[in-house]
Amino acid sequence: MPEYQAPLRDMRFLLNEVFDAPKLWSENPRLADVVDPETADAVLEEAGKIAAQVIAPINREGDEHGSKWHEGQVTAPPGFKEAYATYCEGGWGALGGDPEFGGMGMPKMLVGQVEEMIQGSNVSFGLLPMLTAGACLSLKAHGSQELKDKYLPNMYSGQWPGAMDLTEPHCGTDLGIIRTKAEPNADGSFAISGTKIFITWGEHDMAENIIHLVLAKLPGAPTGPKGISLFLVPKFLVNEDGSLGERNPMGCGSIEHKMGIKGSATCVMNFDGAKGWLVGEENKGLAAMFTMMNYERVAVGIQGLGIAENSYQNAVVYANDRLQSRAPTGKQFPEKAADPIIVHPDVRRMLLIMRANTEGSRAFSTYVSKWLDLSKFSDDEEVKQNAEAMVSLLTPVVKAFLTDLALESAVAGQQVFGGHGFIREWGQEQHVRDIRITQIYEGTNGIQSLDLIGRKIAANGGAHYKIYQQEINDFIALQVDNKAMSEFISPLKAALANLTELTEWVMDKAQNNPNEIGASSVEYLQVFGYTSFAYMYAMMAAKALQNKGSEPFYENKLATARFFVKRLLPRYISLSESVKGGADCLYEMDAGQF
Known part of the structure; x- marks a missing residue:
C-alpha cells in the first residue's frame, strides 16, 4: 500500500x-x-x-x-x-x-x-x-468554573478524553423523546440512569479516565427538546485533589460490529445511577450539546475530506504503476509491455474527479474555518455577528456536501484499482467503508439538507444567504476587468444566479406546500455546494494566475479548476431541475403501496 x-x-x-x-x-x-x-x-x-x-x-x-x-x-x-x-x-x-x-x-x-x-x-x-x-x-x-477548572x-492534555452520549435505542434525530433520567442528589450532583447507543470511544483502554457528556431529563422536565439537560459524567470520579477515585456505576454493555471505522469502539453505554454534574442550565442541554455538535459537523466534513485525500494518493500511485493496454494515441512507453493506466481518458477522469473534490473541499473547509475564527476571536461586534451568520449557514454544507463528495471520490479510487480495489490488501475498500459513516453520524446528510434550506435560509427569509450572495458578487465585481479570469468568473456568475433563483423558488413554493422543503432539500444542498466550490476555485485560480510559471503547482491548480468548471460544475443544472420537479410526485402513492 x-x-x-x-x-x-x-x-x-x-x-x-x-x-x-x-x-x-x-x-x-x-x-x-x-x-x-x-x-x-x-x-x-x-x-x-x-x-x-x-x-x-x-x-x-x-x-x-x-x-x-x-x-x-x-x-x-x-x-x-x-x-x-x-x-x-x-x-x-x-x-x-x-x-x-x-x-x-x-x-x-x-x-x-x-x-x-x-x-x-x-x-x-x-x-x-x-x-x-x-x-x-x-x-x-x-460549564461552571469549577467544572472547567477540574476537567x-x-x-x-488527552489524559481524560471525551465522549458524546446522545442517541438511545428508540431515538436518534428526535432527541426530545430520550428516556435517560437525572435524579438530583443531596450534594448537588445528579444520578444518571439510562442506556445510550452508538457512543464512539465510549469505553477503551487508551487513557485513565473518560469524560462523558450525557443528555438526560430531570424530574418534571417539559416534554420534547425543551426538557433536555446536559451532564458531565466521568468514568472514574475525581477527588478534590484531582486524583482519581472510585469507578462510577456506568459501563459498556457491548460494542457494535460495523461496516467501517472498525478500529474505533462504538459502544452501548449503560448508566446505573452514575454521578454526573449539570453543564449549563436545566432544560437547556440541547443548546449546550449543539455547541459540540456544530463543531463536530465541520470536523466530520474534514474527516471525509481526509480519507478521500488518502484514497486519491493511493489511486495516483496505482495508476502510474499498473500496466494495461496502450494509450488511444499510440504507445507512450514502448519499452514496456503496456502503458500505465493513467494514459487512458477514463482513468484520468476518475483521478481528476477525486482531485477536484478534495482540493475544493479543502478550500471550502478552510473558508468556513475562517468564519469560525472571526466569530470566536473578533472584537468587532458587527464582524462577529456576520461571521456567526455565515457559520450557521455553511456548517450543514461542510458536513453533507464534503462527505457526499468524499464517498464519490473513494468509489472512484476503488474503481481505478479495478479488481484490486475490491480486495482488502490494497486498502481502497476500507476507505469506501470508512467514509460511509460520515454521511450518517452527527446528523445524517438528509437532516443537514433540511437544516440548510429550512432553518438557515427559509426561516429567516434568506437573510444569511444574502450575506453570502453579496460576498460572492463583490468578488465577481473585482474580477470583471480581468480577462484571464473570465473562464472561471462567467460560470460562477451563472451558478450564483441559478442558486439565487432556486432559493426564491423553494421558499415561494413552501408557503403553500410544507413538503416542498423536504422534497427539495438534498438536491438544493448539492446545488449550493457546487456553487460554493465554483467560488472556491475562482479564488484559487486568481492566486494561481498571479504566480503562473513560478512552479508547476500553479499550473496544476489551474488545470484542476478548469476540470471542475467544465466537467463537475454543470451538475448544478440537472440538480436544479430535480428540485423544480416538486413534492407532489413523492406523494402519489399511499404508504402501503411502497
Missing part, C-alpha cells in the same frame, strides 16, 4: 495565499501573539510527520483487528494506545484549546488542517481527539 503523505503544499497555498491567514492573525490582538507564519508552518510540518509516521501505519491493522469487548472492558487495536500516548505527549490535543486551561489557543484555520491529516491517516484513531475537542468546547462554553486541563 502507498504511504499517506500530508498535502502540505496545498494547505500552505490556502492559508498563506488564498485566504491570507497571516494577515488575519496579525491584525487580531487575540491571535497576534499566538500564531505567525513560522509557527503555523512548523505545526503543519510536525503534524504531517506524526500523521504519516505514527498514525497512518496502524490504520490497516486497526481495521483488520478492530476494538475488542470482554466483560465490559474494551481494548483498542494494537498500536493505538502507544500512538495515542505519542499524540498526547506532543500536545496535539491542546492545539485549539483555551490557554486559561492549558490549551494553545490556535485558530481553526490551522487546527482544521491538522485535523485533516489525523483523520486522513487513520479515521478510527482520529475520532478520539475529535470528540474530545468537541466536548471541551461545550464544557468551556457552558479541562486533563481533557486538553
Whole structure:
C-alpha cells in the first residue's frame, strides 16, 4: 500500500495565499501573539510527520483487528494506545484549546488542517481527539468554573478524553423523546440512569479516565427538546485533589460490529445511577450539546475530506504503476509491455474527479474555518455577528456536501484499482467503508439538507444567504476587468444566479406546500455546494494566475479548476431541475403501496 503523505503544499497555498491567514492573525490582538507564519508552518510540518509516521501505519491493522469487548472492558487495536500516548505527549490535543486551561489557543484555520491529516491517516484513531475537542468546547462554553477548572486541563492534555452520549435505542434525530433520567442528589450532583447507543470511544483502554457528556431529563422536565439537560459524567470520579477515585456505576454493555471505522469502539453505554454534574442550565442541554455538535459537523466534513485525500494518493500511485493496454494515441512507453493506466481518458477522469473534490473541499473547509475564527476571536461586534451568520449557514454544507463528495471520490479510487480495489490488501475498500459513516453520524446528510434550506435560509427569509450572495458578487465585481479570469468568473456568475433563483423558488413554493422543503432539500444542498466550490476555485485560480510559471503547482491548480468548471460544475443544472420537479410526485402513492 502507498504511504499517506500530508498535502502540505496545498494547505500552505490556502492559508498563506488564498485566504491570507497571516494577515488575519496579525491584525487580531487575540491571535497576534499566538500564531505567525513560522509557527503555523512548523505545526503543519510536525503534524504531517506524526500523521504519516505514527498514525497512518496502524490504520490497516486497526481495521483488520478492530476494538475488542470482554466483560465490559474494551481494548483498542494494537498500536493505538502507544500512538495515542505519542499524540498526547506532543500536545496535539491542546492545539485549539483555551490557554486559561492549558490549551494553545490556535485558530481553526490551522487546527482544521491538522485535523485533516489525523483523520486522513487513520479515521478510527482520529475520532478520539475529535470528540474530545468537541466536548471541551461545550464544557468551556457552558460549564461552571469549577467544572472547567477540574476537567479541562486533563481533557486538553488527552489524559481524560471525551465522549458524546446522545442517541438511545428508540431515538436518534428526535432527541426530545430520550428516556435517560437525572435524579438530583443531596450534594448537588445528579444520578444518571439510562442506556445510550452508538457512543464512539465510549469505553477503551487508551487513557485513565473518560469524560462523558450525557443528555438526560430531570424530574418534571417539559416534554420534547425543551426538557433536555446536559451532564458531565466521568468514568472514574475525581477527588478534590484531582486524583482519581472510585469507578462510577456506568459501563459498556457491548460494542457494535460495523461496516467501517472498525478500529474505533462504538459502544452501548449503560448508566446505573452514575454521578454526573449539570453543564449549563436545566432544560437547556440541547443548546449546550449543539455547541459540540456544530463543531463536530465541520470536523466530520474534514474527516471525509481526509480519507478521500488518502484514497486519491493511493489511486495516483496505482495508476502510474499498473500496466494495461496502450494509450488511444499510440504507445507512450514502448519499452514496456503496456502503458500505465493513467494514459487512458477514463482513468484520468476518475483521478481528476477525486482531485477536484478534495482540493475544493479543502478550500471550502478552510473558508468556513475562517468564519469560525472571526466569530470566536473578533472584537468587532458587527464582524462577529456576520461571521456567526455565515457559520450557521455553511456548517450543514461542510458536513453533507464534503462527505457526499468524499464517498464519490473513494468509489472512484476503488474503481481505478479495478479488481484490486475490491480486495482488502490494497486498502481502497476500507476507505469506501470508512467514509460511509460520515454521511450518517452527527446528523445524517438528509437532516443537514433540511437544516440548510429550512432553518438557515427559509426561516429567516434568506437573510444569511444574502450575506453570502453579496460576498460572492463583490468578488465577481473585482474580477470583471480581468480577462484571464473570465473562464472561471462567467460560470460562477451563472451558478450564483441559478442558486439565487432556486432559493426564491423553494421558499415561494413552501408557503403553500410544507413538503416542498423536504422534497427539495438534498438536491438544493448539492446545488449550493457546487456553487460554493465554483467560488472556491475562482479564488484559487486568481492566486494561481498571479504566480503562473513560478512552479508547476500553479499550473496544476489551474488545470484542476478548469476540470471542475467544465466537467463537475454543470451538475448544478440537472440538480436544479430535480428540485423544480416538486413534492407532489413523492406523494402519489399511499404508504402501503411502497
